[in-house]
Amino acid sequence: MATTYKNLLNSDFTSNKTLLHESIPITGTIVSGTYAENNIKNFSHGMFQSVYDYPYLSSSANHIFDITVGYSNESNLSSSTNVQNKQKINIYNEMSQLLVGYDITGSIQQFDEDGDIAAGGTKIQEAIFVNMARLLTKDEVKKGSFIFKAQTGSVNSLPTDTLTINDASGSNGYKVNSPAGEYGVLYVSAVETVSDPWWDVGDPCGLIYYQAGIAVLTASVFQNFGTYGVGVSNPLVGSMNAFLTGTAISGNCEAFRNRFNNLAYNNTTELNSTIYFCRANHNEFNYSTNPTYLSGSKIVVKNNTQENPLSYITSIGLYSADNELLAVAKLSEPIKKDPTTELTFRVRLDY
Amino acid sequence: MAFLDNSGDIILDAVLTDTGRYRLSKGDGTFKIAKFALGDEEINYGNYNTGSASGSAYYDLDILQTPILEAFTNNASTMKTQLISIPRTDLLFLPVLRINNVFPEGSTSGDTALVASYNSYFVTCNDATTTSTVSMVGVQDGTLATVSSNGSIIMVDQGLDTTQIPYSFNIDQQLKETQYIVQIDSRLGQLANTNGNTGKNPSFVDDDSIAFYYFSLNTDNSYVSDITDTTNPEGVNSTIAGPRGTRIKFRIKASAELMTSDYLFTKLGGTFTFIAEGGPVSEKYIDTFVRVTGATTGYSIDLPVRFIKNA
Numbered sequence: 263m264a265t266t267y268k269n270l271l272n273s274d275f276t277s278n279k280t281l282l283h284e285s286i287p288i289t290g291t292i293v294s295g296t297y298a299e300n301n302i303k304n305f306s307h308g309m310f311q312s313v314y315d316y317p318y319l320s321s322s323a324n325h326i327f328d329i330t331v332g333y334s335n336e337s338n339l340s341s342s343t344n345v346q347n348k349q350k351i352n353i354y355n356e357m358s359q360l361l362v363g364y365d366i367t368g369s370i371q372q373f374d375e376d377g378d379i380a381a382g383g384t385k386i387q388e389a390i391f392v393n394m395a396r397l398l399t400k401d402e403v404k405k406g407s408f409i410f411k412a413q414t415g416s417v418n419s420l421p422t423d424t425l426t427i428n429d430a431s432g433s434n435g436y437k438v439n440s441p442a443g444e445y446g447v448l449y450v451s452a453v454e455t456v457s458d459p460w461w462d463v464g465d466p467c468g469l470i471y472y473q474a475g476i477a478v479l480t481a482s483v484f485q486n487f488g489t490y491g492v493g494v495s496n497p498l499v500g501s502m503n504a505f506l507t508g509t510a511i512s513g514n515c516e517a518f519r520n521r522f523n524n525l526a527y528n529n530t531t532e533l534n535s536t537i538y539f540c541r542a543n544h545n546e547f548n549y550s551t552n553p554t555y556l557s558g559s560k561i562v563v564k565n566n567t568q569e570n571p572l573s574y575i576t577s578i579g580l581y582s583a584d585n586e587l588l589a590v591a592k593l594s595e596p597i598k599k600d601p602t603t604e605l606t607f608r609v610r611l612d613y
Numbered sequence: 614m615a616f617l618d619n620s621g622d623i624i625l626d627a628v629l630t631d632t633g634r635y636r637l638s639k640g641d642g643t644f645k646i647a648k649f650a651l652g653d654e655e656i657n658y659g660n661y662n663t664g665s666a667s668g669s670a671y672y673d674l675d676i677l678q679t680p681i682l683e684a685f686t687n688n689a690s691t692m693k694t695q696l697i698s699i700p701r702t703d704l705l706f707l708p709v710l711r712i713n714n715v716f717p718e719g720s721t722s723g724d725t726a727l728v729a730s731y732n733s734y735f736v737t738c739n740d741a742t743t744t745s746t747v748s749m750v751g752v753q754d755g756t757l758a759t760v761s762s763n764g765s766i767i768m769v770d771q772g773l774d775t776t777q778i779p780y781s782f783n784i785d786q787q788l789k790e791t792q793y794i795v796q797i798d799s800r801l802g803q804l805a806n807t808n809g810n811t812g813k814n815p816s817f818v819d820d821d822s823i824a825f826y827y828f829s830l831n832t833d834n835s836y837v838s839d840i841t842d843t844t845n846p847e848g849v850n851s852t853i854a855g856p857r858g859t860r861i862k863f864r865i866k867a868s869a870e871l872m873t874s875d876y877l878f879t880k881l882g883g884t885f886t887f888i889a890e891g892g893p894v895s896e897k898y899i900d901t902f903v904r905v906t907g908a909t910t911g912y913s914i915d916l917p918v919r920f921i922k923n924a
Contacts, residue, residue, distance in 0.1 A: 264787055266695040266911035267648045275646070540649045547651050547696035549707060551911035554658040559706040559773040559855065563661045567703040574673070576681050577652035578625070579692040585794075586819065587688040588633035588646055592681055594617040594624045596656060598673065601702045609627050609649075613637075 282531040294519040311515035328393040329515040337387040363441040377437040388481035399475035404528035411523040426452035443473030540607040572600040616680040630688035710914040711852040713768040738867040738922040755867030768862040772853035784856035792908035799824035806835040812866040895924040
């Protein structure tokens with residue numbers, strides 16, 4: 263009996279999971295400078311600022327991350343006279359209830375500097391949040407790949423001083439006590455300064471939530487000179503404390519962007535694959551239904567009955583039981599098939 | 614689609630088809646891959662050069678250099694020609710499908726012929742068109758209202774189309790087709806048998822509105838039958854020159870939409886002047902094709918069909 267389909271047995275397919283990583287470099291010039299703020303989107307509610315990789319009115323623009331700031335209502339900076347005081351507290355609470363969760367009384371917990379919430383310790387009460395878009399982060403930020411470089415010099419000397427922050431411990435140590443998944447502690451990994459550094463290498467200065475794609479930086483990152491730590495030009499000049507209390511969220515975001523030197527991380531895509539082994543035995547698939555295969559009814563690649571039939575494979579179709587074509591695979595070049603050869607094609611479908 | 618890079622290792626470019634994605638999205642378990650087939654649609658076996666002076670290693674040089682296109686995601690646009698498994702390796706001839714345009718099915722010779730000069734089967738879509746054209750060779754009454762008086766049908770024969778084996782020989786049972794798959798755009802029409810006046814329901818309709826009909830020998834007797842004529846040469850009752858297998862015959866019924874609306878004629882077709890028996894008639898038309906495939910042997914043939922309606 264002639265047949266064109268071959269059934270796949272249980273031993274002919276298997277499932278597999280692989281992690282695919284891509285490098286995501288974001289330079290500071292995109293975040294401030296290159297597009298003259300046309301790639302920065304502010305909203306009337308003033309709760310956050312969005313950064314695009316191209317002027318956002320263009321259909322070519324891709325959303326890369328959002329920036330916002332907030333502080334705890336237990337922060338010393340919290341005051342009803344502050345600009346957008348309520349919004350900054352709301353932002354902090356929203357992020358902390360999502361990323362840190364609640365204590366046993368149902369109260370929202372604060373961000374903990376070293377992730378050891380049970381032990382108490384230092385809390386991050388004033389924070390800058392960098393929420394990376396799923397377009398770039400995909401399923402999660404690869405642990406141990408996050409590097410952020412901030413310019414922390416005084417506005418008087420401008421950005422000669424830098425602070426490099428990474429999650430070096432993430433590849434072999436991370437926390438799992440967050441309702442939003444796994445997270446790591448961000449540490450200062452390098453300090454380049456011409457004056458007395460506020461920070462030392464190894465100091466914890468933030469948290470990175472891998473699945474959520476959110477970096478939480480303590481606002482103190484920009485406090486190395488106490489009085490002048492952030493801002494590039496008037497009116498965006500002042501201490502971090504002054505910014506958090508006296509400037510709207512958008513102004514804080516703008517100041518942060520102007521001190522954003524570089525950000526790089528690897529994203530992760532979780533690929534679930536099914537691999538089908540399509541086996542063509544020696545006595546299978548040696549003839550073709552291609553109209554050019556026949557002249558009249560004679561096979562054109564044979565001159566007598568003693569010669570072996572042969573065919574050339576360019577495509578593999580995967581079908582349902584009712585013969586609907588569900589997937590198709592193409593070979594990059596034709597492969598010869600005759601009764602002296604057996605072939606196994608490994609077709610991987612990723613989901 | 615672009616060509617695949619064939620400068621290095623052999624790669625396999627795999628994608629889900631639109632049907633695959635649709636079934637996956639339904640989440641009802643209908644996305645289940647159960648079988649596979651191999652295809653060779655880019656290959657022109659006419660490039661197999663057995664006369665190459667460089668030797669047999671060079672016979673298939675041109676074939677192996679054929680660039681391959683990336684996979685199409687439309688399930689109806691790919692895997693058109695498939696490879697067949699036949700345990701025997703000594704076959705020199707394979708069966709084909711041929712339009713039978715010579716068989717006098719009813720009382721009129723030419724019942725199975727195509728419309729001359731158009732090389733198409735015409736299907737009328739309303740009574741007025743039927744009245745003015747249906748007596749012409751190759752024109753079918755798509756309304757099925759006058760089936761008894763109109764013998765025009767579509768017939769396809771299967772067998773070995775060669776004079777090197779006498780037509781009086783029985784075809785090898787391995788090469789005899791016993792099941793046919795007929796595909797037609799369900800927006801335009803449906804199949805009917807040659808003597809009934811109702812259409813047949815398709816086995817299923819895919820996401821591109823292509824209806825699939827399955828017909829089997831000994832089950833669908835009004836559609837599929839053995840070719841019993843082993844005494845007459847090609848051109849009398851059959852278009853197969855050698856040993857003959859089976860035959861499928863059917864009519865096409867126009868869809869309700871074509872009969873009641875001009876929308877698809879405007880969108881998919883045009884107008885032409887048909888020289889009918891009573892003189893030139895302006896007709897709206899849609900050109901399409903009906904594909905007949907042998908489910909066992911895999912060979913397929915596309916039948917040109919034109920739906921017509923008075924303009």
